[in-house]
Amino acid sequence: MSFRKALFWLLAGACGLAMLGYCLYFDRKRRGAPDFKRRLREKRRKENEKAKERDTKFRKLKDTAKLQDFFLQEIQLAEQWLAIGEHTKSTEHLANAISVCTHPNELLKVLEQTLPPHVFEMLLHTIPYAVERLETALNEQD
Template identity: 30%
Template sequence: MASTTPSQATSFTTIALASTGVILTASLAYAFYFDQKRRSDPEFRKNLKKQHKKISRQDQEASKAAERSQKDRIRKSVDEANEEGFPKDPEETESYFMQEVARGEGMCSDGSDPVEAALCFYRALKVYPQPRELIGIYDKTVPKPILDILAEMIAVDPSISVTGSRAGSDAGSDKVE
């Protein structure tokens, strides 16, 4: 009886190793077959190229559709923000500015929706008296993807003047005393 116990354990190990060997051999044989077919069969290569082109085309179309939908979303967000309006009172404007900048920074740090984060910075920019100066600050502090979305928002809204007119800083220089 002592001789039957070790042979059963050996036969299980032998069966497991043999099964693993057969599976491994079949996998390698299929890999060699596929490689040989890929290298020598022109029709097979043509089909692979067609599949690759088809997948590439689908990826390009999907990325273009995603880009269009994001641009539409940006336009819609800017239009909604302009329809809501902005505060006119200086104290309300200051608190609104601080609130929107804080919301935008919070959204940037927690990884929220980048369009919403950019919209917060856009709203703050709309009420800031010197937008060009604020854009310079944003350029140093806001992450690049959100800054790119903000640039698209600024391009959509022609009412934000980002050109360099410094009328307020040189107002008294022409006076002679």
């Protein structure tokens, strides 16, 4: 191995170790903060409340008219989030709409042509979770 290659690998290893040390230092500092656990519990509590709200919405979907209203509402919310660049929230609402749609394949074809490719990929990954939430909520209601 030549001197330049050895020097390159030595510097690359040193940079890698420095980056690892940097990450470990700030992670330890973050976890050692006095209010870390409190903030983490609050964040998880808020996420659980949002999940319960979504499940409550799903449980109310036995009526066809309510189902159609829910579908249209989710499409509108998805459009609003997409317009401001919030792709994650947009895909969640689109996945909810697809999970209650009577013809999801046709809707997916339309969305594939209209959505940016990376957003459509995110949507495809989100759909199974939305369907699972819907099925769980409907089974709990019975």
